[in-house]
Amino acid sequence: MTEKSTEAKVEEAQTAALKLAQLSNDERSAALNAIADAITARQDEILEANERDVHKAEDLLAEGEYSQALVDRLKLSPSKLDSITEMVRSVASQDDPLGKTQIARKLDEDLELYKCTVPIGVIGTIFESRPDALIQIAALGLKSGNAVILKGGSEASHSNRILFDVIREATSDMPDGWSQLIEARADVDTLLEMDDSIDLLMPRGSSEFVGYIQDNTSIAVLGHTEGICHVYVDDAADLPMATDIAYDAKVQYPAVCNAVETLLVHESVAADFLPEIAQRYEEANVEMRGDDVSRSIVDMEQAQPDDWKREYGDLIIAIKIVDSLEAAIDHISTYSSKHTESIVTQDADRASRFMRSLDSASVFHNASTRFSDGYRYGLGAEVGISTGKIHARGPVGLEGLTTYQYYLEGDGQTVGTYAGRDAKQFTHEDFDGSWNPGSRFDW
Structure with missing residues (x-):
């Protein structure tokens, strides 16, 4: 054939x-x-x-x-x-x-x-x-x-x-x-x-x-496109929660686009947080690549400039220490692929600032980036994750x-009736109803 x-x-x-x-x-x-x-x-x-x-x-x-x-x-x-x-x-x-x-x-x-x-x-x-x-x-x-x-x-x-x-x-x-x-x-x-x-x-x-x-x-x-996703551990984070989220976001399934690639940590909690997450990562064979401050706390590979903009799709994560929420937002705005970002914090105001300051398709508070998924969102499934803004994201x-069509149900009206000095006026009134062709008329 x-x-x-x-x-x-x-x-x-x-x-x-x-x-x-x-x-x-x-x-x-x-x-x-x-x-x-x-x-x-x-x-x-x-x-x-x-x-x-x-x-x-x-x-x-x-x-x-x-x-x-x-x-x-x-x-x-x-x-x-x-x-x-x-x-x-x-x-x-x-x-x-x-x-x-x-x-x-x-x-x-x-x-x-x-x-x-x-x-x-x-x-x-x-x-x-x-x-x-x-x-x-x-x-x-x-x-x-x-x-x-x-x-x-x-x-x-x-x-x-x-x-x-x-x-x-x-x-x-x-x-x-x-x-x-x-x-x-x-x-x-x-x-x-x-x-x-x-x-x-x-x-x-x-x-x-x-x-x-x-x-x-x-x-x-x-x-x-690619998923360069971030988790930011704020200085107001519940650290055991942050450890679980950072672990799940990287290890649960590292080969997918909603896995975290860069972990940002506020400097005031880094000394307490990094040893805990590093131990969990080491047990899962995750390779850590950190900036100088991270490496002064935990032994790990030196992060290179390209590491901040890489989708590893593997058991590798880049780690950076930041001195403020604004610094975390700036880093994500610079390197994100606009897929999914997450903040771990107990401060609602900071969570709101983080979520409203980023234009990624999904932004989370106290949750793993791995939740960015059509099935988990209750959509049944997904054909993909759009990092653009039109027409779906x-x-x-x-x-x-889906798209849409306009259906007009009339009874012999002509545009000329609504033109001129003595023209009829449109009402333009919205009402509750669904289209059902011909249902209003008794032909």
Whole structure:
């Protein structure tokens, strides 16, 4: 069988998107539950395919071509597949994001305007390393009525193929072509040129990669870039709490974008705090890289200027001592990727100043940066974490995959009636109501 061209796949996705948007929430949710069932039923096949990818990646790791973080992101396990199916069912159980009336406005008698949520259309996604991203993106696309073009990295090719096959078979009653898999790197450049067919691109990768996408397409891009996240331990912090948060933010899963990369500590608590967190880090094999003051308190490697702007994705953390809240804010403003920041303090005023002074997508008080996640936010899942400000930011769930249309319900009105000296006047009165086509009229 001849492989379809990228152009043909996108054309199929366009057609499917129009049909998918007309399906009921029950139909879309049932298809998602079918995907979850299929993942469970075919778990052995999925793990076998994933093992092939992991084995190859470990060989390249030994040769110095891949990082440990990439290999960790690549691995699937029975427990991880259980988490994936739970995520899919969580998306299925979310409220329908479509057809919500955001505005109901009476322009005049029997002339009513409604602003309602609708799918974006065709979404192209380009992601690396994590095969679970394919399931997340497909699940959110289906629930929100969007067709998806899925382009994963070659390092996860076997995993992506089996997962895509599972999705395709489980959703055979959905519009044909609503999900498409492309694999060749050259196909990415083809996607970038299809501005008349693809409505949104969502690349997940390094800043350089996302920048390349943005610079080479006229399609709207919602970028998921690196996570240079910070935890600041204030002089009013509960130090045992700060230790637990700083440990969790780095060690719980270091290979992901919401793991902390830089730990900032107020100078007045550094002598008490650093030995405790250093012991915890050492037990977890975390490499610490500190400034001169940090190294005078705890033995660690010397931090280099580039360490403050690095996403390690590994058991490495940079540590810096600051003399004030303002110094912590200045450091984060300089080096942050605008992903997630956290302050640990018992002083509510300082917490408020910290949170309102930073423009990262998520800013926390007394909590680990690892909470920055679509599932943990109650979004069901996420297609990525946007560090920009338009049109969605932070974990992008169902709401970030919708736009809106204006629907006007009239009864023969013409604009000429509202023009001229004796024209009728608009009322422009908002009211509580939802769009229900034709429900007001008895034809």
